[in-house]
Every structure is written in structure tokens, then in C-alpha cells.
Amino acid sequence: MTLQELVLQQEQKLTHEKISFGQGTTNATDEAVWLVLWKLGLPLDTDINSHTDILSSQQIQSVEKIIDERVFSRLPAAYLTQEAWLQGVSFYVDPRCIIPRSLIAEVLAEGAIDPWLVTEQPRVLDLCTGNGSLAILCALAWPQAEVTGIDLSVEALQVAAINCERHQLHDRIELIVSDGLDQAQGLYDVIVCNPPYVNQSSMQALPPEFKAEPELALAGGEDGMNFIRQLLTDVALYLSTEGVLILEIGNEHDHFQNAFPNAYPIWLSTSAGDQQVLLMTRDMLQTL
Numbered sequence: 001m002t003l004q005e006l007v008l009q010q011e012q013k014l015t016h017e018k019i020s021f022g023q024g025t026t027n028a029t030d031e032a033v034w035l036v037l038w039k040l041g042l043p044l045d046t047d048i049n050s051h052t053d054i055l056s057s058q059q060i061q062s063v064e065k066i067i068d069e070r071v072f073s074r075l076p077a078a079y080l081t082q083e084a085w086l087q088g089v090s091f092y093v094d095p096r097c098i099i100p101r102s103l104i105a106e107v108l109a110e111g112a113i114d115p116w117l118v119t120e121q122p123r124v125l126d127l128c129t130g131n132g133s134l135a136i137l138c139a140l141a142w143p144q145a146e147v148t149g150i151d152l153s154v155e156a157l158q159v160a161a162i163n164c165e166r167h168q169l170h171d172r173i174e175l176i177v178s179d180g181l182d183q184a185q186g187l188y189d190v191i192v193c194n195p196p197y198v199n200q201s202s203m204q205a206l207p208p209e210f211k212a213e214p215e216l217a218l219a220g221g222e223d224g225m226n227f228i229r230q231l232l233t234d235v236a237l238y239l240s241t242e243g244v245l246i247l248e249i250g251n252e253h254d255h256f257q258n259a260f261p262n263a264y265p266i267w268l269s270t271s272a273g274d275q276q277v278l279l280m281t282r283d284m285l286q287t288l
């Protein structure tokens with residue numbers, strides 16, 4: 001059996017077993033390619049079509065084992081490989097933290113926040129940093145930035161620390177345990193925040209893969225706005241005069257508008273649409 005045939009076989013198994021995606025890949029093909037290449041120790045950008053070697057039965061069995069584990073445990077693939085990728089950057093992950101997939105990473109990569117920066121040495125806060133991915137992407141995007149990551153979960157911050165070490169950014173990123181902004185030492189020029197925002201009925205409908213992630217990272221209360229309500233009350237006090245908040249709200253646009261009818265944010269386009277990530281200046285937040 002060739003690599004291409006093995007990938008196709010495992011893709012069919014994932015499709016047949018109705019596996020859920022959305023935590024690193026969006027479909028059975030990409031998930032099968034990822035797990036097969038990872039298990040065989042091949043680079044993740046291997047062209048499977050030009051790899052014509054016949055695989056050994058040992059290689060095939062090892063792949064079947066990991067795909068079976070994925071199917072029967074319904075754990076996200078990234079928890080099995082202990083690695084996730086965001087904007088081409090690799091992150092260590094385990095069940096202490098959510099798997100990196102924030103849309104804010106796209107906004108950072110596209111430079112959409114850059115025009116709002118008034119200094120080359122911005123003070124940046126990644127509120128709800130979890131695995132540390134956004135704090136790290138901020139530090140990479142703005143080499144002179146002073147970056148802080150905050151999270152309520154000590155366990156998630158342990159993972160963030162591993163990632164800071166992995167990217168040799170432990171000297172530039174400070175990690176703080178804090179309930180929201182309680183321990184924040186403002187003022188910040190940029191606050192990025194991918195908070196828990198999933199509403200209660202969506203939480204109940206989550207597939208097992210997502211239920212394997214920490215509930216603290218996802219659940220935003222009845223309308224998904226519990227954390228965001230407090231944040232929008234407090235955050236202006238932690239922003240510099242020209243400071244901006246970049247906030248992800250996922251699919252909760254209607255709940256956001258109901259909760260904040262006087263908010264007129266700037267929406268930043270992402271691959272998921274135009275109403276998932278917003279930008280608010282300090283002035284906008286003060287007039288809420």
C-alpha cells in the first residue's frame with residue numbers, strides 16, 4: 001500500500017465514523033493527512049501523491065492504531081500528537097488548554113492591527129491567553145513589543161510557559177494568573193482577547209472533541225457574554241489613550257448586539273466572515 005492509498009483509506013474511516021473537525025483541520029482529508037504523516041514521522045508538507053514507496057505492514061498498523069484512537073476516544077487530533085499549528089507556527093498542546101485556532105491569528109498575520117499602533121514598542125496584553133498562542137504571535141509580529149499573557153487557569157498557563165520556552169520568548173512574555181483584568185498592570189496599547197464566548201445551548205450541543213477541551217475556555221454563560229460583559233465594563237481603564245481592544249466573539253454576533261446595543265465596533269474580516277472579530281478604540285469603549 002502506498003502513502004496515498006493509506007491516507008485515502010483512513011480518510012474514509014474518519015468520514016464513516018462521523019468524526020468532528022474544527023480544531024486544527026476542517027475536513028477528513030486534512031485530518032487523515034496530518035495524522036498519517038505525523039505517525040510516520042514525515043514532514044507535514046509531504047506531497048503524498050509523489051511518495052510512491054510501498055509502506056511496511058508495521059507502518060500501516062501504527063497508522064491504523066492512531067486513527068482508531070482518534071475514532072474511539074473522540075479526542076481532538078492535536079491532543080494525540082501534542083502539537084497544533086497556527087499561521088505556520090507550532091504550539092505544544094495537551095488537555096490543560098484549548099487547541100489554538102483563534103481568528104485573531106489571521107488578523108495579526110494580515111497586519112490589520114498595525115495601522116492602529118502608535119509606537120514601535122507597544123505594551124500588549126493577551127487576555128485569556130490559554131496555550132499562549134496569541135501572546136507568542138503578537139511577540140513575533142511586533143519584535144519590540146512587551147507582551148503579557150493573562151489566564152485564570154494555572155494549568156493552561158503551564159502550557160503557555162512551555163510554548164514561550166519553545167519559541168525562546170520567555171524573556172519577552174510575562175504570564176500572570178488573573179481573573180479577567182484583576183491583576184493586569186495597564187496601560188496597554190493593544191489588548192487581544194479570545195475569551196470563553198460559547199452560549200449555553202451551543203455548549204450543550206458540542207461534539208465530544210470540543211467537550212474534551214476545558215469548559216472554562218469555552219463556556220460564556222446563557223448568551224455567551226458573561227466574560228465579555230465584565231470586560232467591556234472594565235477594559236477602557238487598562239488602555240492607553242490610543243489603545244485598542246481586539247476581541248473575538250465567534251458566532252455570537254447577535255448575542256453581542258443584544259448585550260451592547262450602543263456598540264459600534266470596527267469589524268475585522270477573517271476567513272470565517274466579517275462579524276467574528278472586532279476592534280474598539282478606548283474612545284469607543286468609554287462611550288458604551
Ligand SMILES: C[S@@+](CC[C@H](N)C(=O)[O-])C[C@H]1O[C@@H](n2cnc3c(N)ncnc32)[C@H](O)[C@@H]1O
Pocket residue numbers: 098099100101102127128129130131132133134150151152153156178179180181194195196197216217218227
Ligand atoms: C477560548 S480560550 C482562548 C485561549 C487562547 N487565547 C487561544 O486563542 O487559543 C479562553 C481562555 O480564557 C480563560 N479564561 C476563562 N475565564 C477566565 C477569566 N475569568 N479570567 C481569565 N481567563 C479566563 C480560559 O482558561 C481559556 O484559556
